Amino acid sequence: MSIAPDTDLQENSVVTNAPTFEEAIAFIWAEADMLDRLDYKPWLKLWTQTGKYIIPVDRDADYVDALNIVYDDQEMREARAKRLLSGFSMSSAPPARTVRTVSRFVIEAQDESSITLRGAQMLAEYKYEHMRFLPADMRYHIVRAADGSLLFDEKVVTLINADDFQFGIGYLL
Amino acid sequence: MNITDFAALVQDDRVHTALYKDPAIFEEEMDRIFNNTWVWVAHASDVPAKNTFKTSWVGRQPVIVTRDRENKVHVLLNRCRHRAASVCEKKKGKASVFVCPYHGWSYDVDGKLRKVPHAKGYEEAFDTAQFPLISLRVEEYNGLIFATFKQDIEPLADFLGSAKKWIDLFMKQGAGFGVRTLGEHKFRFPGNWKIQLENTTDAYHFPIVHKTFLDSLDAETENVFDVLGQGGWVEDLGNGHSVMVMIPDLIDLEDNLDAPIPDRFADLAKELAAEGYPDDQVRRIVRAVGGSGFNLNLFPNVACSMAFFRVLRPVAVDETEITHVAIGMDGGPAAGNRARLRLHEHFQGPMGFGTPDDAEGWERVQRGARAGDDLWIMLNRGVDAPDGVAEAGHNAGDVSAETGMRAAYQMWKRMMSA
Secondary structure, three states: OOOOHHHHHHHHHHHHHOOOHHHHHHHHHHHHHHHHOOOHHHHHOOEEEEEEEEEEOOOOOOHHHOOEEEEEOHHHHHHHHHHHHOOOOOOOOOOOEEEEEEEEEEEEEEOOOEEEEEEEEEEEEEEOOEEEEOOEEEEEEEEEOOOOOEEEEEEEEEEOOOOOOEEOOOOOO | OOOOOHHHHEOOOEEEOHHHHOHHHHHHHHHHHHOOOOEEEEEHHHOOOOOEEEEEEEOOEEEEEEEOOOOOEEEEEOOOOOOOOOOOOOOEEEOOEEEOOOOOOEEEOOOOEEEOOOHHHOOOOOOHHHOOOOEOEEEEEOOEEEEEOOOOOOOHHHHHOOHHHHHHHHHHHHOOOEEEEEEEEEEEEOOOHHHHHHHOOOOOOHHHHOHHHHHOOOHHHHHHOOHHHOOOEEEEEEOOEEEEEOOHHHOOOOOOOOOOOOHHHHHHHHHHHHOOOOHHHHHHHHHHHOOOOEEEEEOOOEEEEOOEEEEEEEEEOOEEEEEEEEEEEEOOOHHHHHHHHHHHHHHOOOOOOOHHHHHHHHHHHHHHOOOOOOOEEEOOOOOOOOOOOOOOOOOEEEOOOOHHHHHHHHHHHHHHOO
């Protein structure tokens, strides 16, 4: 079977522009490291302007018309980062210490400019004699920006006990 | 001090720290208060149709709230009469029968024992009528469903008394539609239930604990939430109930409908107008979406607070579960309910801009209460009556007064020493 040269070229350029699995994972790991270090200002720049950061209550909800733990657009992410870094929020000053790992990645979809992954996050929290554990299913929609960098267009953190009780959480998931 | 002399632990302006940390007192509270008065279990919209149910709690006892084929609401202990297995472990749903998964005893939604498998193994005199799910007494006021173990208690309407007026005002958030629950956040804190009970009518903490919430608002909205500076008040409504008016302008959501629409709701107003709602209805909906300007605390376990129900469940002497139930319009515009959901997420829940700081404060009270074996919790703020706003004859103080807490503890004292 022969392939026309221009089709070949087009396919090559698709492969070049699509975020690869490895790039996406490195991006997610860099974010996890940022969040454990409370490095929220650069974190704000990891998002598209229309990106949504969602922590649902119900596993299968239509998030926009359901009550969520978090449903943040850019403005709310900025307000949240400001609050957590302000020093005036009792629940985040001092903050709990967190250690998280993200793994068990599977590609859900991929096109010329984006990749959708699901994964697992294991997060341990320590504060005031309490050790807490917040495992979650993760879903990321990651896009390639014009300058070639990667950005989150959607990140959904579904806690293993999303529809049950939580404790106050004074950091980002 | 004799620990069983409960009356001695509550004075007019202070309560003993033992109330937060003595497990024996906690046990007595479950018996003398939670098993002995009207306890909130659900909103009517949680069981919207025949054969719908919701699981809930009365004190430490799990119950199922059901609606039968005649639309009557029942509150049933969630344990099979055979060997005590729970018969329902779902949060809510639809069911025309509850079947115990252990040996298959099945119950109607009104609690009647319908059938037992292999009935001939029982003696002939075995009478299914003797073994229904245990029913509590149930009454409803304006959509709020309460249950009690105490069959001879006063009617719910009498127990609520002066609080009824405030419940009616609160339900104006339906904006002419019904009120329905939209979803809930649940969280726990390692502390005693009364620490949260105190918080609902405590405006004194608001500008301090919620500084970062206030900082996240536009200037116009921040002014609205300047709760100490608007001439509000706290009023003892009797039977342990109290109301804290933070924003007097938002007591009656059907007043001032000609006022300019706040900037934060301008887009919503445009969207509603584009959907074809006439101007007066748009104004009514927008004003309702912002919520009421008061917190109504109903002793012992529920509050109608601004735009949500706040339900407390005592788990242990030093563990409490809180549920914040978002409410909205039943049959109203989706855009209005969406706006309410986003407002709720902004302040409430385990990652809201307000709730985690409240929870941290309550935990710090419990941690600090370990210090000092014979110290008191002070509730002596604000004994001067505010200017002419509370109902005549009612005990009231300015918005930052601890009047609501004193009211709750006087009820605690009455019930614990009865």
